[in-house]
Amino acid sequence: MFKILTLNNISPLGLARLPKEKFQVSADTKDPDAILLRSFKMHDMEIPKSLKAVGRAGAGVNNIPVDKLTRMGIPVFNAPGANANAVKELVFAGMLLACRHIGPSWEFVRGLSGSDAEIGKAVEAGKKNYAGYELPGRTLAVIGLGAIGRNVANMGLVLGMKVIGYDPGLTVEGAWQLSAEVKKANSVEEALRVADFVTFHVPLVDSTRHLINAERLKLMKDGVIILNFAREGIVDDAAVSAAIKAGKVYGYVCDFPSNLLKNHERVIALPHLGASTAEAEDNCAIMVTEQVKDFLENGNIRNSVNYPDVVAARETAHRLVVANANVPNMLGLISETLGQAKLNIHDMVNRSRKDHAYTVVDLDSPLTEDVRRKVATIEGVLMARII
Structure with missing residues (x-):
């Protein structure tokens, strides 16, 4: 149990x-x-x-x-x-909200009063203040081409947009799932320079914190719309706020409200609705x-x-799994310990990921708790478990 x-x-x-x-x-x-x-x-x-x-x-x-x-x-x-489809749909909803001024125009209508005829007259007079633009022909930059980013990039093409993507860690499998029409950028800067819209789909780590900052904003087109449905901190909100007030940024849509953003002009801040x-x-x-x-x-x-991913079909009823530091001779030490216990290895799979590795060992006969403890005490072994 x-x-x-x-x-x-x-x-x-x-x-x-x-x-x-x-x-x-x-x-x-x-x-x-x-x-x-x-x-x-x-x-x-x-x-x-x-x-x-x-x-x-x-x-x-x-x-x-x-x-x-x-x-x-x-x-x-x-x-x-x-959750890729859910986030993808919200990204495009955000793009349309921003470029068609849906939020401000809705608030305008909610503030109207008078008879229906008077409201109709006010609508005709006021709608010119909320004219927007359409998506086809515009360039969408997608930073991060994981499952969500690929979905967003491919949908941008369906909607008639030009799409450029950047992801230094794009896998071969991921590339197969990305339309060949998506242009591959060699740097974040290359993608940002041509973007009418830019959307982020990356984790928040040291290298992605403030991917959009004051310096990179200077590289971007006037009137760009920025979307962040990934993680708070990827965009420098203060820098974008200043760029909106300066007329550089047309709009900012994000999933991470703050006191700075929640009532800011041309900002749509949502309550973390991505997934x-x-x-x-x-x-x-x-x-x-x-x-x-x-x-x-x-x-x-x-x-x-x-x-690392390690998936091994069960070939015997006796399995040992080990998490360990990725150091030389670890497999030798594990094998030696099992051999000293007169246990025959039926199959062994080992994979590493940076500083750590994971090993699955199928044995022809049962191993005891005493043997497991001996494996667990090998220097560099972090976990050993009998299954």
Whole structure:
């Protein structure tokens, strides 16, 4: 029986993937094997010694102490792409809201008074103040070409836009999912110089903080519209505020309100709605729950943000999984320890990711807790578990 602690409400469709005969799911369980969460901030939380995995029902993991968990040998799973359609739709809604002045014009109408005839006359007189422009022929710059960015880029083409994308980490698989009509930029600056609209779909790390700042704003076209549905901090809000007042930026649409932005002219600040659809919440919960379930039952890793993907079919009933530092001779030491216990390795799969690695070992006979402890005490081993 595996114990699962939920720190936020998780979609019932996701939790339904955890059969009750094998998984105990609760918001107050003690000594959990895994934690499922959405936005709960774990940074000040004491990590249970029993913990084996963390699953974030969403893409971003800024609310999770990933580095700390990595050092403990605990994979952190997320659900990349599960909310891609929801975010894509909101990006284009934001573009249309900004370039067609939907918000201000709605407020104008709500402020009208008098008879229907008087309102009609006021509408005809006032509508010229809210004239906008259309999307076809405009250039959309997409910074970050993961699952969401690719969806946004491809949809921009469907709507008749020119699209340029930048992502230094674009994978071969990701490139296959991106239309060949998307122009590839060699730098952020190259993309920003030509953009009528720019949208960000990157995680918040040191290299992406304030991707839009005062210096880069100077490179951009006059009248650009900036959209940030990724993470707070990717755009320097103060710099964009100043650029709006100077007439450089036409509009700013984001998912991260603040006192500076909430009543700012030409700013549309939404209450973090990017993934707030029933479909996205269901998709994220299903995806991450299945990943955590497979890890607990079989030791397989899919979509971990801190450990490599390792998926191995069970070829025997006896499996050992090991998280370790990515250092020389680690496989040799693990094999030697198993050999000294007269255990024959049926199959072994090892993958590394930067400073850490993960190993799955299928054995022809059972291994004891004593052998597992010996593996766990090898210098550089962070976690060893019998499955």
